[in-house]
Amino acid sequence: xxxxxxxxxxxxxxxxxxxxxxxxxxxxxxxxxxxxxxxxxxxxxxxxxxxxxxxxxxxxxxxxxxxxxxxxxxxxxxxxxxxxxxxxxxxxxxxxxxxxxxxxxxxxxxxxxxxxxxxxxxxxxxxxxxxxxxxxxxxxxxxxxxxxxxxxxxxxxxxxxxxxxxxxxxxxxxxxxxxxxxxxxxxxxxxxxxxxxxxxxxxxxxxxxxxxxxxxxxxxxxxxxxxxxxxxxxxxxxxxxxxxxxxxxxxxxxxxxxxxxxxxxxxxxxxxxxxxxxxxxxxxxxxxxxxxxxxxxxxxxxxxxxxxxxxxxxxxxxxxxxxxxxxxxxxxxxxxxxxxxxxxxxxxxxxxxxxxxxxxxxxxxxxxxxxxxxxxxxxxxxx
Amino acid sequence: xxxxxxxxxxxxxxxxxxxxxxxxxxxxxxxxxxxxxxxxxxxxxxxxxxxxxxxxxxxxxxxxxxxxxxxxxxxxxxxxxxxxxxxxxxxxxxxxxxxxxxxxxxxxxxxxxxxxxxxxxxxxxxxxxxxxxxxxxxxxxxxxxxxxxxxxxxxxxxxxxxxxxxxxxxxxxxxxxxxxxxxxxxxxxxxxxxxxxxxxxxxxxxxxxxxxxxxxxxxxxxxxxxxxxxxxxxxxxxxxxxxxxxxxxxxxxxxxxxxxxxxxxxxxxxxxxxxxxxxxxxxxxxxxxxxxxxxxxxxxxxxxxxxxxxxxxxxxxxxxxxxxxxxxxxxxxxxxxxxxxxxxxxxxxxxxxxxxxxx
Ligand SMILES: Cc1cc2nc3c(=O)[nH]c(=O)nc-3n(C[C@H](O)[C@H](O)[C@H](O)COP(=O)(O)OP(=O)(O)OC[C@H]3O[C@@H](n4cnc5c(N)ncnc54)[C@H](O)[C@@H]3O)c2cc1C
Numbered sequence: 001x002x003x004x005x006x007x008x009x010x011x012x013x014x015x016x017x018x019x020x021x022x023x024x025x026x027x028x029x030x031x032x033x034x035x036x037x038x039x040x041x042x043x044x045x046x047x048x049x050x051x052x053x054x055x056x057x058x059x060x061x062x063x064x065x066x067x068x069x070x071x072x073x074x075x076x077x078x079x080x081x082x083x084x085x086x087x088x089x090x091x092x093x094x095x096x097x098x099x100x101x102x103x104x105x106x107x108x109x110x111x112x113x114x115x116x117x118x119x120x121x122x123x124x125x126x127x128x129x130x131x132x133x134x135x136x137x138x139x140x141x142x143x144x145x146x147x148x149x150x151x152x153x154x155x156x157x158x159x160x161x162x163x164x165x166x167x168x169x170x171x172x173x174x175x176x177x178x179x180x181x182x183x184x185x186x187x188x189x190x191x192x193x194x195x196x197x198x199x200x201x202x203x204x205x206x207x208x209x210x211x212x213x214x215x216x217x218x219x220x221x222x223x224x225x226x227x228x229x230x231x232x233x234x235x236x237x238x239x240x241x242x243x244x245x246x247x248x249x250x251x252x253x254x255x256x257x258x259x260x261x262x263x264x265x266x267x268x269x270x271x272x273x274x275x276x277x278x279x280x281x282x283x284x285x286x287x288x289x290x291x292x293x294x295x296x297x298x299x300x301x302x303x304x305x306x307x308x309x310x311x312x313x314x315x316x317x318x319x320x321x322x323x324x325x326x327x328x329x330x331x332x333x334x335x336x337x338x339x340x341x342x343x344x345x346x347x348x349x350x351x352x353x354x355x356x357x358x359x360x361x362x363x364x365x366x367x368x369x370x371x372x373x374x375x376x377x378x379x380x381x382x383x
Numbered sequence: 384x385x386x387x388x389x390x391x392x393x394x395x396x397x398x399x400x401x402x403x404x405x406x407x408x409x410x411x412x413x414x415x416x417x418x419x420x421x422x423x424x425x426x427x428x429x430x431x432x433x434x435x436x437x438x439x440x441x442x443x444x445x446x447x448x449x450x451x452x453x454x455x456x457x458x459x460x461x462x463x464x465x466x467x468x469x470x471x472x473x474x475x476x477x478x479x480x481x482x483x484x485x486x487x488x489x490x491x492x493x494x495x496x497x498x499x500x501x502x503x504x505x506x507x508x509x510x511x512x513x514x515x516x517x518x519x520x521x522x523x524x525x526x527x528x529x530x531x532x533x534x535x536x537x538x539x540x541x542x543x544x545x546x547x548x549x550x551x552x553x554x555x556x557x558x559x560x561x562x563x564x565x566x567x568x569x570x571x572x573x574x575x576x577x578x579x580x581x582x583x584x585x586x587x588x589x590x591x592x593x594x595x596x597x598x599x600x601x602x603x604x605x606x607x608x609x610x611x612x613x614x615x616x617x618x619x620x621x622x623x624x625x626x627x628x629x630x631x632x633x634x635x636x637x638x639x640x641x642x643x644x645x646x647x648x649x650x651x652x653x654x655x656x657x658x659x660x661x662x663x664x665x666x667x668x669x670x671x672x673x674x675x676x677x678x679x680x681x682x683x684x685x686x687x688x689x690x691x692x693x694x695x696x697x698x699x700x701x702x703x704x705x706x707x708x709x710x711x712x713x714x715x716x717x718x719x720x721x722x723x724x725x726x727x728x729x730x731x732x733x734x735x736x737x738x739x740x741x742x
Pocket of ligand 1: 133134136159372
């Protein structure tokens with residue numbers, strides 16, 4: 001395990017300045033920030049961002065993208081998340097599906113989807129979890145049966161974020177029975193149109209009352225051969241591939257940053273800090289110093305990716321500590337203000353705090369729980 | 384890391400590996416001091432890394448000195464390496480005073496210290512009582528900052544004329560009280576402090592140095608805990624196979640990495656002097672990491688960790704001391720928080736999103 005300290009180049013800092021300027025113009029002062037990448041679905045904003053070249057940055061120009069480095073993507077992502085920009089429409093396609101298609105997809109699939117992803121116009125959901133398969137993902141039961149020209153898929157996916165708004169989802173399913181001794185064999189990823197016949201999307205109300213989650217029932221859904229993502233039977237390797245290394249970005253430690261900023265604005269930062277108490281200063285200093293250090297870890301992984309390394313253990317550590325820290329921010333601020341929470345509060349900070357308390361448990365679950373991550377990391381440490 | 388710095392770290396690791404084994408550290412506990420190690424370090428010029436060659440030092444920069452201190456921390460080295468170069472040597476060099484041959488320490492500037500320098504060239508005399516001076520009784524000279532006649536002076540006070548009341552930290556490292564009773568000082572022991580040499584700057588350097596020692600000790604604690612839990616069997620398997628134990632290992636590794644990166648950023652940005660925000664973050668993160676990692680690594684070790692001979696205790700007792708020296712995490716968090724509150728909400732993200740700045 002190794003985290004090399006790294007600095008941003010002048011070009012990377014210039015990119016940051018451009019994004020900051022764009023956001024200052026796009027997000028009016030006093031408007032309500034989104035908390036994290038799943039905070040708000042806003043296609044119009046996604047398209048504007050794409051027009052600036054800040055979606056599909058990992059995708060090469062030949063597929064309509066921009067062929068930018070992991071560090072460039074890091075810089076753009078951290079500016080967007082820190083500002084609380086509404087990136088929910090394109091973010092999953094941008095972070096996850098795009099790179100997966102690039103690495104494993106067929107030429108036809110790349111031509112079909114990547115330009116739309118890079119334009120901020122095609123949105124993807126992830127079809128992995130099922131009622132009886134969560135952390136033990138290889139136990140999925142959704143199955144695809146061979147038919148003329150393609151597959152018929154039947155099964156139920158759950159917790160499918162934004163399936164009611166997105167266009168497609170990548171479904172992990174069985175295309176052949178598990179082999180003796182390997183439950184990982186026989187799994188494939190299929191690209192399924194969320195509006196195809198036989199696909200039924202129903203809301204699962206989210207803890208805060210919003211519509212985020214869905215159940216997606218697939219009943220005999222026809223999926224043509226050309227929609228098999230990558231190689232048949234390689235679904236497991238694909239979902240657990242080195243792309244997982246890419247999942248330790250700023251979205252894993254900045255979800256609650258806007259909350260801290262609004263607390264500072266309404267609380268200890270008023271009148272140039274004249275009224276800040278010692279306890280408030282300690283909370284602010286502690287969160288800021290840890291943000292700085294966690295950011296450095298996350299940035300170091302991006303730099304390693306650009307150097308062609310495969311920092312799997314490092315990425316797991318960043319996600320583990322980063323997501324726990326996102327939750328710590330919420331509780332530290334709650335403890336600092338001593339109020340009764342009300343989502344309808346006239347104070348922007350208090351309204352955000354209410355939202356954060358209701359969504360914070362998800363940070364250490366989504367994308368693989370922290371218990372599972374600790375297992376991955378611990379194995380790597382022993383090596 | 385630059386090639387020179389990698390070389391420095393490699394050579395230092397070899398030297399400490401030979402002369403500062405866990406057995407050597409145990410053997411040095413009675414006095415908190417290893418003369419053999421100090422002599423070898425001095426021979427190689429290590430104590431004065433980061434002090435310019437023109438001033439009699441070994442050259443190199445603050446980042447080199449911190450890399451060296453991380454190695455010293457990893458080996459729990461019973462010598463005043465941090466005090467000699469980054470603090471005392473820096474102040475003497477900047478003031479144009481000579482660096483002593485023997486060990487050098489520094490009075491850290493505590494609220495209960497009193498320092499009175501009177502007279503002038505040819506007639507300097509010093510009355511002072513300074514507390515918790517690291518290796519104060521072992522040092523040849525102790526650097527003091529003394530106000531006199533509206534200026535501040537750097538004093539290279541000879542310990543031969545001081546009376547010493549021994550004190551210790553939790554790791555039995557000497558933290559002595561020294562008293563000078565109005566004795567005369569030679570002219571070459573006093574110089575006006577140049578701009579930039581003042582108590583706050585000394586505190587920043589002291590905090591950075593302790594954070595660097597902590598980061599090295601944490602890396603070792605992490606390795607040690609991974610190794611021990613991989614070897615220790617209970618219920619028929621290594622205890623590291625238990626998820627509850629794995630959680631300890633992961634937390635220790637995370638904290639160790641946070642501290643290391645925070646120190647490297649602060650040290651790397653010190654061109655030539657460390658900045659307040661960098662050091663505040665680094666010391667706050669390192670002190671908290673010391674607390675957390677010590678707790679988890681003792682838990683993962685079980686009773687063996689509670690023995691004085693086992694290496695973990697040499698490190699954890701230092702971590703529990705160093706986290707408070709030159710300001711605890713609460714102290715630095717509060718100072719940092721005050722400045723951030725003053726700067727206001729819209730300045731927060733710009734200040735968080737600066738890390739190591741390209742040279
Ligand atoms: C906000 C949110 C959005 C999501 N969006 C999507 C989505 O769009 N698409 C999708 O497919 N999924 C999505 N998920 C699901 C997510 O991937 C799962 O929640 C996650 O993989 C865990 O599965 P589970 O919830 O079934 O918990 P379980 O696997 O049932 O785990 C329950 C508890 O047991 C622990 N546990 C399980 N196995 C082990 C083990 N081997 N060792 C130690 N502890 C263990 C877990 O850590 C957890 O604490 C989303 C989840 C959330 C919270």
